[in-house]
Amino acid sequence: xxxxxxxxxxxxxxxxxxxxxxxxxxxxxxxxxxxxxxxxxxxxxxxxxxxxxxxxxxxxxxxxxxxxxxxxxxxxxxxxxxxxxxxxxxxxxxxxxxxxxxxx
Numbered sequence: 001x002x003x004x005x006x007x008x009x010x011x012x013x014x015x016x017x018x019x020x021x022x023x024x025x026x027x028x029x030x031x032x033x034x035x036x037x038x039x040x041x042x043x044x045x046x047x048x049x050x051x052x053x054x055x056x057x058x059x060x061x062x063x064x065x066x067x068x069x070x071x072x073x074x075x076x077x078x079x080x081x082x083x084x085x086x087x088x089x090x091x092x093x094x095x096x097x098x099x100x101x102x103x104x
Contacts, residue, residue, distance in 0.1 A: 031061060032082050036075040037101040038092055041067055046097065050075060053091040057083060072100055 038050060047065045054063045054077055062078040077083065085102060092099040 031078045031080065032104070034077045034079065034083055034088070035103040036077065036088065036092070036099060037072045037103075038065075038075055038097050039072050039100050040097040041065075041073045042069045043067075046095075047073075049095040050092065050097060053095040054088070057087050057091055059083065 036054075041047065041050065044067075047067050050073075051063045051065055054060055054075065057077075057079070059080040060077055060083070061080060063075060065073060065075045067073050077088075082104065088102060089099050
């Protein structure tokens with residue numbers, strides 16, 4: 001008696017008796033969250049520029065920016081591992097803004 005997978009084996013021979021099903025491990029590593037304080041941002045274009053530059057850093061998975069047009073904005077960066085401070089600083093400089101602080 002064949003089953004639905006069309007592999008040619010018999011349901012009687014492959015009855016799964018005595019087999020243990022082991023759940024597959026999660027394939028994605030635990031994410032690292034880094035909070036950046038950035039000054040000089042005043043509008044949505046600023047947010048887009050910073051987001052674009054930060055997403056170019058190797059390992060960055062997501063970026064969320066909360067704009068404070070009259071003060072210091074906050075960018076939260078989710079990455080596969082810890083990020084190099086020089087890479088972060090370079091990305092913010094490239095976008096035209098000032099990195100005030102990094103909180104990992």
